[in-house]
Amino acid sequence: MNIIEVNRGEGTRPSGLDPDTLTPQQIVRELDRFIIGQDRAKKAVAIALRNRWRRQRVSGSLKDEIMPNNIIMIGPTGVGKTEIARRLAKLSQAPFVKVEASKFTEVGYVGRDVESMIRDLLGIAISMVKEEKMVLVEEMATKLAEERVLDLLLPMGPPTGQEQKESHFGTRERLRELLRAGKLGDRAIEIAVQKQQMPFLEVLSGGGVEEIESGIHDMLSGILPKKTKTRKVSVEEALKMVSQEEAQKLIDMEEVVAEARSRVENSGIVFLDEIDKITGEKGMTAGPDVSRGGVQRDLLPIVEGCNVMTRHGMVRTDHILFIAAGAFHTSKPSDLIPELQGRFPIRVELDHLSKSDLVRILTEPENALVRQYTALLETEGFRIEFTQEAIQEIAGFAVGVNERTEDIGARRLHTIMTTLLEDILFSIPESGETDLIVDGEEVRQSLSGIVADKDLSRYIL
Numbered sequence: 001m002n003i004i005e006v007n008r009g010e011g012t013r014p015s016g017l018d019p020d021t022l023t024p025q026q027i028v029r030e031l032d033r034f035i036i037g038q039d040r041a042k043k044a045v046a047i048a049l050r051n052r053w054r055r056q057r058v059s060g061s062l063k064d065e066i067m068p069n070n071i072i073m074i075g076p077t078g079v080g081k082t083e084i085a086r087r088l089a090k091l092s093q094a095p096f097v098k099v100e101a102s103k104f105t106e107v108g109y110v111g112r113d114v115e116s117m118i119r120d121l122l123g124i125a126i127s128m129v130k131e132e133k134m135v136l137v138e139e140m141a142t143k144l145a146e147e148r149v150l151d152l153l154l155p156m157g158p159p160t161g162q163e164q165k166e167s168h169f170g171t172r173e174r175l176r177e178l179l180r181a182g183k184l185g186d187r188a189i190e191i192a193v194q195k196q197q198m199p200f201l202e203v204l205s206g207g208g209v210e211e212i213e214s215g216i217h218d219m220l221s222g223i224l225p226k227k228t229k230t231r232k233v234s235v236e237e238a239l240k241m242v243s244q245e246e247a248q249k250l251i252d253m254e255e256v257v258a259e260a261r262s263r264v265e266n267s268g269i270v271f272l273d274e275i276d277k278i279t280g281e282k283g284m285t286a287g288p289d290v291s292r293g294g295v296q297r298d299l300l301p302i303v304e305g306c307n308v309m310t311r312h313g314m315v316r317t318d319h320i321l322f323i324a325a326g327a328f329h330t331s332k333p334s335d336l337i338p339e340l341q342g343r344f345p346i347r348v349e350l351d352h353l354s355k356s357d358l359v360r361i362l363t364e365p366e367n368a369l370v371r372q373y374t375a376l377l378e379t380e381g382f383r384i385e386f387t388q389e390a391i392q393e394i395a396g397f398a399v400g401v402n403e404r405t406e407d408i409g410a411r412r413l414h415t416i417m418t419t420l421l422e423d424i425l426f427s428i429p430e431s432g433e434t435d436l437i438v439d440g441e442e443v444r445q446s447l448s449g450i451v452a453d454k455d456l457s458r459y460i461l
Contacts, residue, residue, distance in 0.1 A: 022091070024050045030091050034367055035080050036360045041348045044071055045088050048321060048346070052092075052267060055319070070303060070322040070343055072275070072333055075350030078409020081325040085271040088323075094267040095125035095260070101324075102277040104295045114298045118308040118315055121268050125260035126312070130251065137250040138243075145242035149235060150175055152189050185236035192228040193241070257312045268320040272299075276326030279335035296337045303343040353409050358395035361410050369417050380429045382436070389440030394420065397447050420446050 022030070027046035028039075035042070048069055055066045073081045082098065089096030099117045134141075154172050178184050233241070278295045302308070305318030324344055333347060353361070362370050370386055377384050386394075398412040418425075420443060424436065 021053070022049070027088070027091065031084065031087055034087055034365045035083055036364060037353070037357050038080050038084065038350050041073055041080070041084055041350050044346050044348045045084060045323070049088060049092055052319075052321070056266070064318070067305070068319055068321045069346050071324070071346040071348060072344045073323065073325040073348050073350055074328050074333065075325075076327050076329075076352065076407050076409055078407075078411040079350045079353055080410070081350060082271065082273060085269065085323045085325070089269045089271075092267065092269075093128075094269050095121050095128060095264050096269045096271065097121045097124055098271040098273060101272050101275045101295065101299075104278075104298070114295065114302055115308045117270055118264075118302065118317060118320075119310045121270060121320070122260060122264050122310050122312060122315055125264045125268065126257060129256045129260045129263070130253075133251045133256060134247050137247050141243045141247035141250060142239075144246040145239050146176070146179065148242050148246075149179065149189070149238055152191065152238070153179075153184070153187075153235070179235065179239075182236075185234060187235045188232050189235055189238055190230050190232050191238045191241065192230055261312065261315055264320065265316045266319055270320055270322050272322060272324040274326055275324040275336075276328045276331050279331040293337065296340050300337070300339050300343070303340065352407070355392075355395045355399045358398050358410065358413060359391055362391050362395060362413060369413055373417060373421060377424070377428060382424075382428050382434060384424070384435070385437045387437065387439045390438045390443050393440045393443040393447075397443070416447065419450065 024043070024046035027049055028042045031042045031046075048071060051066075051069065055063060058066060073084070075081055086096065086098070097117060097120050099120070104112050104114050104116075150172055153175055175184070278293075278299075302317050303322050305316065307314045307316055322344070333341060333344075336344075351357075362368055370391070374384055394413070394416055398416050401416075402408065402412050420438075427433075
């Protein structure tokens with residue numbers, strides 16, 4: 001009997017690769033760790049990412065003239081479009097935002113305006129840079145927090161004689177040793193926490209209002225007085241709270257914003273999902289088209305390259321990489337307005353997933369479903385193993401349901417696996433069992449009845 005062995009340690013191993021020097025072939029190999037197949041799409045994004053590295057090393061004014069080759073990925077849901085873009089951003093450590101094109105409306109109408117995606121991208125970049133800076137000042141912040149907590153544990157009284165000062169210092173050092181040893185962690189102390197009073201503010205209007213509202217809050221935060229609230233917490237919790245507060249003081253936010261803006265402009269990635277939903281209907285000549293053609297017209301300058309006003313200043317979009325994706329069931333890329341088509345010169349069609357692809361998806365990636373469920377049940381002291389026949393049956397049922405109902409690709413495996421393991425997930429750990437081998441027969445018994453009933457499979461699988 002061929003058992004699928006799962007090595008959970010592989011899923012967390014570092015790649016050991018420098019994102020600044022990744023070659024296209026290295027990028028594809030890294031994507032292969034998590035995504036099965038779709039070699040053409042992987043190759044296209046790998047080249048796009050490497051071209052960024054190449055552009056940074058071009059000298060002179062020509063550097064600004066080299067524009068990114070934006071990509072449209074065409075394929076049904078569940079074949080890996082979003083995962084490719086997400087893994088690419090994680091691999092390159094670049095600011096990344098995923099937006100649904102269907103959520104936007106033309107400027108002046110209720111809904112999000114297209115510029116909000118750039119503001120969101122900048123916000124993500126600021127969080128990334130701030131987190132990196134927090135790590136750099138962590139040691140200094142910890143020392144400062146330690147001193148503040150010691151002041152709370154042993155307040156310094158009024159000026160006294162030299163002998164009393166030495167005694168106080170000796171007691172403080174003994175407390176410091178206990179604090180570092182973790183022996184004071186459960187002791188309760190009172191700590192003052194800053195609490196800013198903000199007036200209730202809510203504006204109901206169209207796109208861009210969230211930026212105005214955020215700006216008003218920022219302006220008021222510098223005017224309104226800050227109040228303190230006393231809380232009684234453990235020493236351990238107080239150290240964490242004070243460390244965060246001290247780290248915030250040590251970070252230069254202007255420097256953070258400047259670096260984040262540079263990252264967005266030179267390495268930001270915007271993933272535009274469901275772009276096929278904003279293709280205009282042929283022959284439409286009357287009435288507003290605010291969520292289709294209107295959005296395309298508003299999107300065009302962003303993709304072409306323009307300046308977008310944010311609360312942190314202007315952001316240029318000339319060198320942001322845009323990756324669009326859509327199923328294009330009822331439309332095609334040529335239905336987009338010609339100007340927008342020209343801004344997405346690379347088009348890649350992703351393949352439908354076969355049974356053999358689903359078998360590989362279940363077992364090979366480092367985040368494979370079989371690995372996930374094995375790890376989840378192992379936390380309960382329960383060991384589960386899947387035979388090769390069971391994996392084949394699961395993939396076969398997924399393909400069958402996709403063909404008879406809606407093809408949702410690999411996402412069908414989630415519903416199949418959840419249905420298959422429902423009783424096990426419910427009964428563990430009260431059942432007292434410690435291990436189980438799932439074979440092909442058990443898969444057939446659990447799923448064949450549901451799959452055979454078309455109405456039932458439509459709602460369950």
